[in-house]
Amino acid sequence: MNVSNWPLxxxxxxxxxxxxxxxxxxxxxxxLVVTKVIGMLWDKYKRKRRAxxxxxxxxFLRTGNAEGKLPLKNLGWADAVILKxxxxxxxxxxxxxxxxxxxxxxxxxxxxxxxxxxxxxxxFWWLRxxxxxxxGQMRVKRAKSNLIQALSDKNIEVRLEATWAIGHMGFVDxxxxxxxxxxxxxxxxxxxxDAFIFEMGAxxxxxxxxxxxxxxWEIQLLxxxxxxxxxxxxxxxxxxxxxxxxxxxxxIAACKAIGSIGDPKGLSGVIPCMEDSAWQIRAQAAKQxxxxxxxxxxxxxxxxxxxxxxxxxxxxxEALSQMGKRGKIALKRAxxxxxxxxxxxxxxxxxxxxxxx
Amino acid sequence: xxxxxxxxxxxxxxxxNGLYLLLFFFSCAVIIHYRSILRxxxxxxxxxxxxxxxxSILVPAYxxxxxxxxxxxxxxxxxxxxxxVIVINDGSQDNTLGVLEKAFxxxxxxxxxxxxxxxxxxxxxxRSRVYPNLWVLDxxxxxxGKSDPLNxxxxxxxxxxxxxxxxxxILEKDALVRVVRPYMDRFQEVxxxxxxxxxxxxxxxxxxxxxxxxxxxGWLPNFQVxxxxxxxxxxxxxxxxxNALLVISGAFGVFKKQPVKDIGGYSTETVGEDMEMVxxxxxxxxxxxxxxxxxxxxxxxxxxxxxxxxxxxxxxxxRWQRGLGQVLxxxxxxxxxxKYGSIGMLAMPYFxxxxxxxxxxELFGYTLFGIAIYLGAVxxxxxxxxxxxxxxxxxxxxxxAVLLEEFTLHRYPRVRSLLKLLFCAVLENFGYRQMTAFFxxxxxxxxxxxxxxx
Numbered sequence: 001m002n003v004s005n006w007p008l009x010x011x012x013x014x015x016x017x018x019x020x021x022x023x024x025x026x027x028x029x030x031x032l033v034v035t036k037v038i039g040m041l042w043d044k045y046k047r048k049r050r051a052x053x054x055x056x057x058x059x060f061l062r063t064g065n066a067e068g069k070l071p072l073k074n075l076g077w078a079d080a081v082i083l084k085x086x087x088x089x090x091x092x093x094x095x096x097x098x099x100x101x102x103x104x105x106x107x108x109x110x111x112x113x114x115x116x117x118x119x120x121x122x123x124f125w126w127l128r129x130x131x132x133x134x135x136g137q138m139r140v141k142r143a144k145s146n147l148i149q150a151l152s153d154k155n156i157e158v159r160l161e162a163t164w165a166i167g168h169m170g171f172v173d174x175x176x177x178x179x180x181x182x183x184x185x186x187x188x189x190x191x192x193x194d195a196f197i198f199e200m201g202a203x204x205x206x207x208x209x210x211x212x213x214x215x216x217w218e219i220q221l222l223x224x225x226x227x228x229x230x231x232x233x234x235x236x237x238x239x240x241x242x243x244x245x246x247x248x249x250x251x252i253a254a255c256k257a258i259g260s261i262g263d264p265k266g267l268s269g270v271i272p273c274m275e276d277s278a279w280q281i282r283a284q285a286a287k288q289x290x291x292x293x294x295x296x297x298x299x300x301x302x303x304x305x306x307x308x309x310x311x312x313x314x315x316x317x318e319a320l321s322q323m324g325k326r327g328k329i330a331l332k333r334a335x336x337x338x339x340x341x342x343x344x345x346x347x348x349x350x351x352x353x354x355x356x357x
Numbered sequence: 358x359x360x361x362x363x364x365x366x367x368x369x370x371x372x373x374n375g376l377y378l379l380l381f382f383f384s385c386a387v388i389i390h391y392r393s394i395l396r397x398x399x400x401x402x403x404x405x406x407x408x409x410x411x412x413s414i415l416v417p418a419y420x421x422x423x424x425x426x427x428x429x430x431x432x433x434x435x436x437x438x439x440x441x442v443i444v445i446n447d448g449s450q451d452n453t454l455g456v457l458e459k460a461f462x463x464x465x466x467x468x469x470x471x472x473x474x475x476x477x478x479x480x481x482x483x484r485s486r487v488y489p490n491l492w493v494l495d496x497x498x499x500x501x502g503k504s505d506p507l508n509x510x511x512x513x514x515x516x517x518x519x520x521x522x523x524x525x526x527i528l529e530k531d532a533l534v535r536v537v538r539p540y541m542d543r544f545q546e547v548x549x550x551x552x553x554x555x556x557x558x559x560x561x562x563x564x565x566x567x568x569x570x571x572x573x574x575g576w577l578p579n580f581q582v583x584x585x586x587x588x589x590x591x592x593x594x595x596x597x598x599x600n601a602l603l604v605i606s607g608a609f610g611v612f613k614k615q616p617v618k619d620i621g622g623y624s625t626e627t628v629g630e631d632m633e634m635v636x637x638x639x640x641x642x643x644x645x646x647x648x649x650x651x652x653x654x655x656x657x658x659x660x661x662x663x664x665x666x667x668x669x670x671x672x673x674x675x676r677w678q679r680g681l682g683q684v685l686x687x688x689x690x691x692x693x694x695x696k697y698g699s700i701g702m703l704a705m706p707y708f709x710x711x712x713x714x715x716x717x718x719e720l721f722g723y724t725l726f727g728i729a730i731y732l733g734a735v736x737x738x739x740x741x742x743x744x745x746x747x748x749x750x751x752x753x754x755x756x757x758a759v760l761l762e763e764f765t766l767h768r769y770p771r772v773r774s775l776l777k778l779l780f781c782a783v784l785e786n787f788g789y790r791q792m793t794a795f796f797x798x799x800x801x802x803x804x805x806x807x808x809x810x811x
Contacts, residue, residue, distance in 0.1 A: 008739075010367060010739055010742070010743070011738065011739055011742050014742045014743065014745075014746040015742070017746060017750075018745070018746055018749050021749060021750065021753045024753070025753060025756050025757075028756075028757070028760050029760075032760060032763060032764070035764075125393075126393040126396065126397075129396075129397050130396070130397075133397065156542075157393075157394060157397050157398070160397065160398070161397060194406065194407065194408070225408075229407075310471045310473075314471075314515075344469045345469060347467045348466070348467050348468050348469050350467075351466050351467035351468075352466065355464055355466070355484070355486070
């Protein structure tokens, strides 16, 4: 740009930019209006078609009459979307024989094939994720291999939906694969895995116990958490040795899991944790004793009331306050402790006890 | 000389607006992605999960006698599996404590206040007889705005996450469930999550709950609606996606407690304590080369009353500008420092050159062009074109923000509200923007004079 001519150049440039901006804003407003109009038309069409599809689908689920489903075969895109929504809705409420009939209708209408194709080939992760979810919801068992493949999808949402679908259909043997695909997302994985384990029930436990010894730290952690959810005292033989792990997180997870089970044998094994070098473990152990009202831990808890770490003292005091009469006596004893921190904490929890009806 | 100065102003204008556009388009992609995720992971799942981390809600209160009861009641009614509400009465002169005592049947406890972060003394710890998860701490007043009461709350809180909210802000029922989602994804990495703050003026509010979203009758709050949409939807979303978010609003943010304790809590030496803490978190964690994330979620909503008078707005903007100045000044070593990655190389220069200095550059530009026209050094047609382009660009960015809101989040259900917002997006460029630029300029001046008062 020639410096002496800059106002002219600037003038031209400004007009050009202004025009571009005007075109963009106008286009966006037009798109907004068009979207709203299309939305309204689609709602109207959906309402009309939904009524007829719903009666056909409900009738088929009730009677299983093969002729009743014929009008629902090979529908166009819009009608297939409406029917799919109806079937998903019905499958949530369906029970007994109606559930396989819903799946049959889903397969018959050709939607299942389309979903499997989408899961395998779509470029868009949200379409793959939705397909994985819908296949699980409709219990399309032949999609198992596609869902297993989806566990290694690069998108976490697809993996999460595939996990849920596999759990919903009860494929216990896929558990190690599922854990490996989810382990990096601990909390959300634990959330999904809770649902997964709930669907699978006891058959999943032996596999989970094996995974408690998995070389990968995150998988081990997730497995310990899930084992705790079973509340099965039989799992203590695997969980108790983990209290001696070198890894702090593993020790905490094991402590929590044993606390969830609440078996006295397991809790006795946690007593030495009150002398662990890490304050997090001491605090966690105290918490688990309180949660289970485990009175044999009282002497250790009294010692924890004098701990240097405030959280340990707090949890120990709270634990004693949850142990009924014996806990209260122990708190009163702590009131006479030579340690000022122990006295403060004891008075705090005694005050809480007094105030609780 | 004059020509080069004018050209510098023009280049600045194009660069700044180019950056705004870039941020906007980046935000669009992030928000659309976020909306897609919500399809698969709704709040109900997080609500039911046993692994959802509990949260302590901290509510600093200073002379909030009028609204504190309804605010706390609304907080106690939030949808979240496990949380506690800690109200910190910061030496109120009115009857804040009295109304709380009466409304929630508070009792004095012997609770030990553990002062990990240095704070003023807590005189009494109260707990509600009716709501066991409600605590009220009565502390001595100390200068330093909200920082000291927030630090008291951080010390007292028992859960690993805390949420700082303003006493006069209203959280939506599902706000916590939605804002905690990044922690569910990667608890180890995420240290803070901010949520969008929206304007409550004009909404129908009953017992601390927003029942109907609407717009105010006056223009001033509605201009701020557009301004908030622009700042939150096209600014913060984009910065957070680059892990370079420097501000989490003091009105609503969820922090992991331990990293905050590690940096000594909120600073009492600045008026922009919310931004200061986020920058310090970045600084510390980047120095330690830790893998961490500071997120922003465009969906969880906190509603807040914005100033409806120019005077109050002026004081607020002045304070924000001084806060920004203080934070940037205190962390100037991060500026253009590659050691701090996107914070040092992108966010800090942007906040310094655009957010802090833009009112001064704007004023300088107007003066310069005035002088140039007077001296005949520039065609007045060019200056008028430039001014038209500047206004047009402002309108364009505001319209984009409103349209983005309508396409993705759609919180204003009435067509009339949408039309009014679109109109405000145009109108705010004629007077409102210039006034806020003036307030910010005054703030910049006060910052230079080191006026550190609230």
